[in-house]
Amino acid sequence: MAKTIKMRARRGDDGVVVVKALITHPMETGRRQDRDSGDTVPAHFIQKVVGEYKGEKVFEAYWGTGVSKNPYIAFRFDGGEKGGKIKLSWVDNLGQSDSLEETIQ
Amino acid sequence: MNIKRRQIIRGGLAAAAAALLPQPLLAAVWPQKAFESKKVADTISSLTGGAAVSEDGRIAIKAPEIAENGAVVPVGVSADMDKVETIAILVDNNPLPLTSSYELQGASSPEVSTRIKMLKTSDVIALVKADGKYYSASKNVKVTIGGCGG
Numbered sequence: 001m002a003k004t005i006k007m008r009a010r011r012g013d014d015g016v017v018v019v020k021a022l023i024t025h026p027m028e029t030g031r032r033q034d035r036d037s038g039d040t041v042p043a044h045f046i047q048k049v050v051g052e053y054k055g056e057k058v059f060e061a062y063w064g065t066g067v068s069k070n071p072y073i074a075f076r077f078d079g080g081e082k083g084g085k086i087k088l089s090w091v092d093n094l095g096q097s098d099s100l101e102e103t104i105q
Numbered sequence: 106m107n108i109k110r111r112q113i114i115r116g117g118l119a120a121a122a123a124a125l126l127p128q129p130l131l132a133a134v135w136p137q138k139a140f141e142s143k144k145v146a147d148t149i150s151s152l153t154g155g156a157a158v159s160e161d162g163r164i165a166i167k168a169p170e171i172a173e174n175g176a177v178v179p180v181g182v183s184a185d186m187d188k189v190e191t192i193a194i195l196v197d198n199n200p201l202p203l204t205s206s207y208e209l210q211g212a213s214s215p216e217v218s219t220r221i222k223m224l225k226t227s228d229v230i231a232l233v234k235a236d237g238k239y240y241s242a243s244k245n246v247k248v249t250i251g252g253c254g255g
Binding site: 061 | 179181202203206208209217218220221222
């Protein structure tokens with residue numbers, strides 16, 4: 001699968017790491033109808049997003065269909081060092097998934 | 106003649122088993138019931154397990170007063186509290202009110218932002234669990250073009 005995650009992680013002067021990420025995903029609710037065929041487009045949405053630092057979970061999100069298409073997510077955590085690696089991964093209701101590792105700046 | 110009775114017994118056993126599941130195990134999986142609840146009160150009671158929720162001014166919701174496009178409404182929630190465990194973002198007038206729920210492991214600072222869908226003008230509700238207790242705050246967002254489905 002092509003890369004679906006874009007992420008930036010920056011450690012501020014206060015020692016808090018701010019992680020911002022964009023994920024490419026249709027986030028179909030299962031309620032929308034296809035404009036041409038009139039068929040209902042089946043639900044296809046990310047259910048879980050996990051952020052890990054040094055192998056430890058620092059963040060976990062559960063998503064429903066109410067999160068926008070191509071989701072944006074930002075969160076903060078304490079204790080991350082500059083140059084350390086933050087890993088973000090997602091999994092959707094069809095079992096598809098992706099992950100990305102980025103260096104904290 | 107016994108089939109119905111068996112089904113009832115089986116159903117009862119399943120419910121009893123579900124009630125006996127330890128809380129941490131439930132917390133570790135996608136909260137299906139909360140996500141499938143159609144009424145905001147049901148969603149909240151599903152998330153809290155029926156515990157009391159008090160409104161709290163320490164929770165701040167960052168969202169526009171008027172959202173032109175309901176398909177993409179930027180929302181941020183921060184809670185100026187200690188030991189924040191979870192933050193959930195709900196939309197009162199959505200077909201399924203629960204948009205997302207965030208587990209903040211010990212180290213993380215209590216602030217999340219994302220973009221959500223809103224069918225129409227509604228209160229956006231933040232439900233925060235801190236130190237085992239539940240708090241909430243809400244903010245009305247006017248939507249000019251809805252963003253749920255066709």
